[in-house]
Amino acid sequence: MKKAICVFLLICMAFAFAGCAQACKTDNAKIDLGESERYTVADRQAAVDYIVTRLFHNNVVKELYAVRYAGDARSQEEQAYYVDTEQLAFDEIIVFLTDFRTARGLDAGSLNPNENYTDYAYILGRETGGDWEFVTGGYG
Numbered sequence: 171m172k173k174a175i176c177v178f179l180l181i182c183m184a185f186a187f188a189g190c191a192q193a194c195k196t197d198n199a200k201i202d203l204g205e206s207e208r209y210t211v212a213d214r215q216a217a218v219d220y221i222v223t224r225l226f227h228n229n230v231v232k233e234l235y236a237v238r239y240a241g242d243a244r245s246q247e248e249q250a251y252y253v254d255t256e257q258l259a260f261d262e263i264i265v266f267l268t269d270f271r272t273a274r275g276l277d278a279g280s281l282n283p284n285e286n287y288t289d290y291a292y293i294l295g296r297e298t299g300g301d302w303e304f305v306t307g308g309y310g
Contacts, residue, residue: 260295
């Protein structure tokens with residue numbers, strides 16, 4: 171019985187470590203929260219945390235190199251666009267630019283496998299003071 175439990179635990183650990191190996195490498199990513207008159211450091215850090223934990227821990231991105239705040243002007247432009255087109259109900263929009271490398275066996279639409287991307291935008295929205303949510307990402 172003990173032997174069976176040990177074997178089971180070893181198998182579970184192997185799957186757990188294999189899953190970790192598939193997740194995106196973020197340890198060496200350079201984070202630049204930039205300066206902002208619109209958002210506090212805590213607001214910008216919460217957005218980065220969302221990007222890193224919710225968007226990059228998947229099998230699409232293999233390594234994250236950098237995340238940087240695109241600035242108040244870019245965030246205001248995106249917010250004006252979404253307000254004018256009435257596409258979203260968010261009060262606030264924030265934009266971060268990312269540099270990353272995709273996974274080799276990638277099958278994710280517009281991203282190519284094993285390719286580096288620079289200045290790839292992630293646009294997040296929220297109700298004032300709420301949690302950030304993914305709006306869209308890409309170039310443009």
